[in-house]
Amino acid sequence: MQTSKLHIRDEDFLRFRDFFYRKTGIYFDEGKRYFVDRRLIERMKATGAPDFRTYFTRLRFEASGEELQTLINLMTVNETYFFREEHQLRCLVQHLLPELTRRRTDRRPIRIWSIPASTGEEPYSIAIYLLEYWPDLEHWDVELVASDIDTRALERARQGRYSARSVQHVPHHLRRKYFTRVGNDYQICEMLREVVTFTRVNLCDAQEMRPYRDFAVIFCRNLLIYFDEASRKTAAHHLYEALEPGGYLCLGHSESMSRISSLFQVRRFPEAIVYQKPEEIYETCAGCG
Known part of the structure; x- marks a missing residue:
């Protein structure tokens, strides 16, 4: 041959x-x-x-x-780095989480989902931001789930070893606190690797998406740009179903849910525009397609 x-x-x-x-x-x-x-x-x-x-x-x-x-x-393309679109992380700790906790009537864990997780920079960035900048973290249990369709990227995420380019936007004091230098690379600490649960899922597959429910915040940044209109609508519905009533969806800066689905309410904060699953229409819209 x-x-x-x-x-x-x-x-x-x-x-x-x-x-x-x-x-x-x-x-x-x-x-x-x-x-x-x-x-x-x-x-x-x-x-x-x-x-x-x-x-x-x-x-x-x-x-x-x-x-x-x-x-x-x-x-699949896995181009990412730590603290990418950091304004959304600031919005998370300054506005989204305080709103969520103020209206919470029980002590259920706050579930945060990063999809696509790629090689782990985004979910680990979220974990660092929670530890450093959300003072109420000590009063709440937080579950951080990170998912991707690429199993090779997920394995790299679990290993948590990154190039200097990946961590270039991490402040030096946080780099020293959460990373160990290994040759030319940076190894993220074991504590952070243990707090993130990595899973493989296809966002457009209804059966695979069924277990993903009751998330308070979902970061789904720079994924929908790779889909056509039909796939975007499918993904939007699955993301809606994955959120708890009143939960928030964060998209990439070039993406807009308003052009894809009318299920979400647009919320404008000083740092970012996010999309909220309404609490009051949950019962009527939970089965919408």
């Missing part, structure tokens, strides 16, 4: 694009063709597939789903 002659035809690209979209909600337009072709050919070579048809058959019918997960890991 001459692997150098492996190529992806136009009809192959379209078949794969539709399949990957159905599985993940991620849509690749023609502008991503080179990116997609390279990774498909990389996996064809790695698995010894002589042509696209052979590889695609395995991808669709492999019982374990292992090859599909490997390809998902290759196709």
Whole structure:
């Protein structure tokens, strides 16, 4: 077999694009063709597939789903760093959590969800911000869950080892407090690794999303930009269902839920715009599509 002659035809690209979209909600337009072709050919070579048809058959019918997960890991982008869009973290501790705790009538844990978690910079940043800047933390139990569709990224997140570039926006005193220098890298402390629960989930899969409920705050930043309109609406519904009544959703700076779904109320704080699940219409909207 001459692997150098492996190529992806136009009809192959379209078949794969539709399949990957159905599985993940991620849509690749023609502008991503080179990116997609390279990774498909990389996996064809790695698995010894002589042509696209052979590889695609395995991808669709492999019982374990292992090859599909490997390809998902290759196709997803994990560009992030600590304290990214820090204004939302300030909004969390200065406004969102104080509002939540003022109206809470019981001592249920406050659940915070980071999706996509990527390699862990965002959920660990949330944990540091809570420890450093939310004085009421000592009075409340907080559960911090971080999820992603990329299992390779999640494993790196659990290891918690980062480059200097990833931590460049962390103040020096916090870097010394929560990280240990290991060669040119920074290892996050064991205490923080223990407080974040990492899980794999596909936001567009209704069955996988069922266990994710009763979150007070969800950070879902810079994910919806990779979806088309239909997938965005599906994701918005799943995020709505995952929030507790009155819970808050934080999106990326270039994303707007107002153009996707009317389920949420827009809340404007000095630091950020967030989207709230209304308390008063929960019973009538909980089953909306």
